[in-house]
Amino acid sequence: MVINFNCPQCGADLKYNIKKKLLHCEHCDYTEEVREKQDGIRESADEDGRFHCPSCGAVHDAKEYDMSGICAYCGAPLIISERMEGSYRPVKLIPFEYDKSQADEAFLKWCDKGKLTPKEFKKKSILNHLKPIYAPYWISDSVVNTKMRARAERVRSYIVGDEEVIETEHYSVYRDMDIEYENVDYDGALSLDDEEMHKLDPYSFEALKDFVAPYLAGFEARQYDMGAEEIAPLIQKRVRGYAEEHVRSSIVGYSSVMVMDSATDFLSMNMDFVLLPLWFFEYNYKGKTYNFMMNGQTGKVVGEPPVSNGKAFAWFIGIFVIVFVIALLIGGLLL
Amino acid sequence: MIFGSFRKLLTGLYILMITVFSAAAVTAASEQRVYDDAGLFSDSESRELEERIQELKAEQGIDFVVVTTDNTYGSSTRDYADDFYDNGGFGTGSDNAGVLYLIDMDNRQIYLSTCGQEPIRYLNDDTIQWIVGGEALRHVSEGDYYRSALSAIEDTAYYYEENKNSYENGGGSISPSPKGADNGFDLSATELGISGGIGVAAAGGAVGVMKANRGGKVTVTGHDYMKKGAVRINDQRDMFINRTIVRHRIRRDDDGGGHGGGFSSTHHSSGGVTHGGGGHGF
Numbered sequence: 001m002v003i004n005f006n007c008p009q010c011g012a013d014l015k016y017n018i019k020k021k022l023l024h025c026e027h028c029d030y031t032e033e034v035r036e037k038q039d040g041i042r043e044s045a046d047e048d049g050r051f052h053c054p055s056c057g058a059v060h061d062a063k064e065y066d067m068s069g070i071c072a073y074c075g076a077p078l079i080i081s082e083r084m085e086g087s088y089r090p091v092k093l094i095p096f097e098y099d100k101s102q103a104d105e106a107f108l109k110w111c112d113k114g115k116l117t118p119k120e121f122k123k124k125s126i127l128n129h130l131k132p133i134y135a136p137y138w139i140s141d142s143v144v145n146t147k148m149r150a151r152a153e154r155v156r157s158y159i160v161g162d163e164e165v166i167e168t169e170h171y172s173v174y175r176d177m178d179i180e181y182e183n184v185d186y187d188g189a190l191s192l193d194d195e196e197m198h199k200l201d202p203y204s205f206e207a208l209k210d211f212v213a214p215y216l217a218g219f220e221a222r223q224y225d226m227g228a229e230e231i232a233p234l235i236q237k238r239v240r241g242y243a244e245e246h247v248r249s250s251i252v253g254y255s256s257v258m259v260m261d262s263a264t265d266f267l268s269m270n271m272d273f274v275l276l277p278l279w280f281f282e283y284n285y286k287g288k289t290y291n292f293m294m295n296g297q298t299g300k301v302v303g304e305p306p307v308s309n310g311k312a313f314a315w316f317i318g319i320f321v322i323v324f325v326i327a328l329l330i331g332g333l334l335l
Numbered sequence: 336m337i338f339g340s341f342r343k344l345l346t347g348l349y350i351l352m353i354t355v356f357s358a359a360a361v362t363a364a365s366e367q368r369v370y371d372d373a374g375l376f377s378d379s380e381s382r383e384l385e386e387r388i389q390e391l392k393a394e395q396g397i398d399f400v401v402v403t404t405d406n407t408y409g410s411s412t413r414d415y416a417d418d419f420y421d422n423g424g425f426g427t428g429s430d431n432a433g434v435l436y437l438i439d440m441d442n443r444q445i446y447l448s449t450c451g452q453e454p455i456r457y458l459n460d461d462t463i464q465w466i467v468g469g470e471a472l473r474h475v476s477e478g479d480y481y482r483s484a485l486s487a488i489e490d491t492a493y494y495y496e497e498n499k500n501s502y503e504n505g506g507g508s509i510s511p512s513p514k515g516a517d518n519g520f521d522l523s524a525t526e527l528g529i530s531g532g533i534g535v536a537a538a539g540g541a542v543g544v545m546k547a548n549r550g551g552k553v554t555v556t557g558h559d560y561m562k563k564g565a566v567r568i569n570d571q572r573d574m575f576i577n578r579t580i581v582r583h584r585i586r587r588d589d590d591g592g593g594h595g596g597g598f599s600s601t602h603h604s605s606g607g608v609t610h611g612g613g614g615h616g617f
Contacts, residue, residue: 145569152573159585162584162585163582163583163584163585164582164583164585165580165581165582166580166581166582167578167579167580168578168579168580168581169575169577169578170575170576170577170578170579171573171574171575171576172572172573172574172576173572173573173574174570174571174572174573174574175568175570175571175572176568176569176570176571177566177567177568177569178566178567178569179561179565179566179567180561180562180565180566181557181560181561181562182560182562183560184560195553196550196551198553198555199550199551199552199553199554200551201553201554201555201559202554202555202559239557239560241557242556242557242558242560242561243557245556245557246557246558246561246566250568250571300551300554301551302550302551303550303551304550312542312545315538315541315542315545316538316539316541316542317538318538319534319537319538319541319542320534320535320537320538321534323533323534323537323538324530324531324533324534327529327530327533327534328526328527328530331526331529331530
C-alpha cells in the first residue's frame with residue numbers, strides 16, 4: 001500500500017520542506033511539525049496487486065529497493081509503508097540541509113570543472129536527473145580492546161675524539177587499550193560503491209532524528225540490500241584499523257618502532273539502520289556513466305566530472321616535457 | 336779548352352743533381368713515420384697512417400711515429416720503444432720532441448713513448464693511460480691493428496690539445512678528464528632513455544594522482560569516530576632490554592696523492608735520453 005499526506009487546508013499534497021524543516025503545502029503555504037501522523041493520510045487502492053499513486057491513481061513502477069518516491073504523472077509523494085516494517089524500518093535519519101537550488105549550483109560547478117564539458121551537460125534539462133535520495137546506512141557504536149606488542153629503538157650518536165659512537169637502546173613495548181567508537185557509518189546499498197560513499201563522510205550525527213514517515217514526503221528513499229550480518233565485518237575492519245592506528249600512535253619517544261603483533265577484540269557492538277541524505281545524479285552518455293553525489297547535509301561533492309581525456313593528455317605531455325628536460329640537465333651535470 | 340770546361344760544368348751539374356736528389360731522398364727517407372716491421376698493416380693502411388701523421392705534424396706540430404714489431408730481442412717494450420725513437424732521430428726542436436706508439440707482438444704490449452719537454456708535460460701518466468687503455472687497446476685486442484694505431488694518433492692529438500690549453504689558460508696546471516666524459520650536453524642513448532623514463536613516470540604519476548583525486552577524497556580518520564575521552568589504558572609497558580654501542584674511527588681524507596694527475600714520470604733510455612711513457616698489455 002502506498003500512502004501520502006494531504007493538506008488539511010486545501011487538500012493538496014504535503015511535502016517535507018528542507019529549509020523550513022517542516023511538512024509544507026506548496027499551494028497554500030500551510031506548515032506543520034514533522035511527527036508520526038495519525039490523520040490526513042491518503043491511501044492507494046491496489047486491488048490489482050500493483051502500487052498506485054494515492055493522489056491520481058496512476059501505476060507506480062517501484063524498484064525493489066524503493067521505500068518512497070514521486071509519482072511520475074502528478075508529482076505526488078509516494079510512501080510505500082509496507083516496505084518499512086520490522087527490521088526494515090529505519091531507526092533514525094539525518095534530514096537534508098542542502099536544497100535543490102544549492103544542489104543545482106554545486107552540480108553545475110562540478111560539470112564545469114573539466115573545462116571540456118560535453119554539450120549534453122549544458123542543457124537545463126540535465127538538472128532533472130539530479131535527485132534527493134535518502135540512502136540506506138548502517139551505523140555502529142562499538143567498544144574495542146586492542147593489545148599491541150612492539151620493539152622500539154632509541155638511537156643516539158655523537159663524536160668523541162676521532163671516533164663516532166652510535167648508542168642504541170632496545171625496548172620491548174606493550175599496550176593494552178580500550179577505545180569506544182560511535183556512529184561509524186557504512187552504506188548498505190549494493191549498487192552504491194562503498195569507497196565512493198565513504199568519500200562523502202563525515203556526516204554530523206548530532207542531527208540524527210528519530211525516523212517518521214513524513215520526512216520521506218517528496219524524496220526517494222532506498223531500502224538496504226546488505227543486512228547487518230554482511231556489513232558488520234566491514235565495519236569491524238575499519239574500526240580495527242582505527243583502533244590499531246591509535247594504539248600505535250601512543251608509542252612515542254623512539255627513533256623507530258616495529259609492531260610485532262596486535263589483536264583487536266570487539267567487547268560490544270550494535271548496529272542501527274538509518275537513512276542519510278544524498279543529492280544523487282547518474283547519467284549515461286555515450287556509453288559512459290557519470291555519477292555525481294553530494295552529501296545532503298554537509299554539501300561535500302564526490303564523483304568524477306565529465307572531463308576530457310584531452311586535458312589529461314595535455315597535462316601528461318606538459319609534465320613529461322618539463323621533467324624530461326630537467327632530468328637531462330641534471331644527468332649532464334652529474335656525469 | 337771548351338770541351339774540358341763543359342765537362343767540368345756537366346760533372347758539377349751532375350754532382351749537384353745527385354746531391355739534391357740524395358738530399359731529397361734522404362729527407363724523404365727520414366720522413367717515414369710508420370715502421371711496420373711485424374707486417375700488421377696493409378700498404379694502403381700504412382699510407383693512411385703516414386698521411387695522418389703528416390697532418391698531425393702540420394696542425395699541431397707533434398712528431399708521431401708508429402712502430403710494430405714481433406721481436407724485441409729480449410728488450411722490454413719500453414726500452415725497445417725508447418731506443419727505436421732515439422736511433423731513428425725523430426722529433427722536432429732541440430729536445431727531439433715527439434711521440435712513438437709501439438705495438439709489440441712479442442711481449443703483447445702496446446706502448447706510448449714521449450720525448451721532449453712539451454710531449455712529456457702534456458701527455459702525463461694519467462693521460463697516457465687513457466690513451467693506451469682506451470680505444471687503442473680495444474682495437475688491438477680485437478686484432479684491428481690499423482685502427483689501434485689510428486686511435487693512438489687521434490687520442491694523443493686530442494689530449495695533447497686539451498692539456499696544452501689547460502696548461503696555457505689555466506696558469507700552469509693540467510687537470511685532464513678522460514675523453515668521453517659528458518661535457519654537459521653529450522646525449523647518449525642511455526641518458527635519453529633514463530630521462531625519458533623518469534619523465535613518463537613523473538607525468539604518469541602526477542596525472543594519475545590528479546585523476547584519482549578528481550572524484551573527491553576520503554577525509555575521515557579514526558579520530559573522527561572516536562568517542563571523546565573514551566580511551567582507557569589498561570596496561571602500558573616500555574621495558575628496557577639492552578644497549579648496543581658501535582664505535583668507528585672517522586676516516587680522514589688526507590691520504591692518497593692528489594688526483595686529477597698532472598704528474599709525468601720519466602726515465603732515461605739506454606742512450607741517456609729522458610723519456611716519458613706508459614703501456615698496456617693485450
